[in-house]
Amino acid sequence: MRAAVLKENYRIVLEDVKEPSPGPGEVKIQVRVTGICGSEVHAFKGTHPYRKPPVILGHELAGDIVEVGSDVEGLKVGDRVTVEPQIGCERCYMCRRGLNNLCESKIVLGTQEWPGSFAEYIIAPAKVVYRLPDGLSYEEGVMVEPLAVGVHAVRWSEMGLGDSVLVLGAGTIGLVTIMAARQAGARRIFATDVLDFNLAKARELGATHTINVRQKDPVSVVLEETKGKGADVAFITAAASPVVEQAIKAVRKRGKALLIGFFEGPADNLEIFPLTAKEIDLRGCLMYTAEGFQNTLDMVAEGQLDSRPLITEVLDIAQAQEGLEVMDKRTRDAVKILLKF
């Protein structure tokens, strides 16, 4: 089968690799469409902690079941599906609490352990395979994964109806967070970025205030607009120390700041005292749970989350290298780039 393999940092090669076959409890999926995510860009640059070359990347996908292993119930050949790209052990303390995102021995799609969807076929255990409702395209099926990140972040923030939220960074994760916050009843949504293109998308998807941080200080805008109180919740989707500092300064006392972005290193010179002085709740946030993934799929199916405006281009799988370069170097405006077989 054809697969776009990350051979070494910054080099993806389309190769013929051995076609996998499903074991007990597993299905084989023919990938129709797959997405390029921020974590693929980290892997491409060699800065991802566990996505290391040589590897077939890709963890956002939609396709068709073409083979079913033994002991699989409820799925059949021909089903159109998407995959929750994490496998929990179901036995550890976290899995037993329904937190498979925090499983002690989690396996993630797009790694050497579980080859990803930049390939014609992937294998997945039936328990992480979700049927796409009729009427939902493969493209929309792919987008369930990134949307689930935003839905999880908003749920974990325990944001309330009528709250003011600040979303720092308006790339894909920032945008899906804006969409979810809108659905959850945020009254004001402040979005920041350095790119006007991303800010225009943010506005389209529900941000009420957009701030280009090259021109304006987001902290003063938020404080001014909230009469000095600050935002109830800040979502940090751009992983850089100054952004964390902005979140801490812009949230109200007893407000929350959630880290959704992927930090490559330590946060430099981060002042800790304001966390104490304002009793701020700084929270990590990792992917989503199985339950959250299902909920997101249901919301997409029922038209409450429309991911189509996030898809800015669809390339052929043979252009995986180009897609990753665009996401890395921003040589053209892009939110979500999909790859098609």
Ligand SMILES: [Zn+2]
């Ligand atoms: Zn993703």
Ligand SMILES: [Zn+2]
């Ligand atoms: Zn577990």
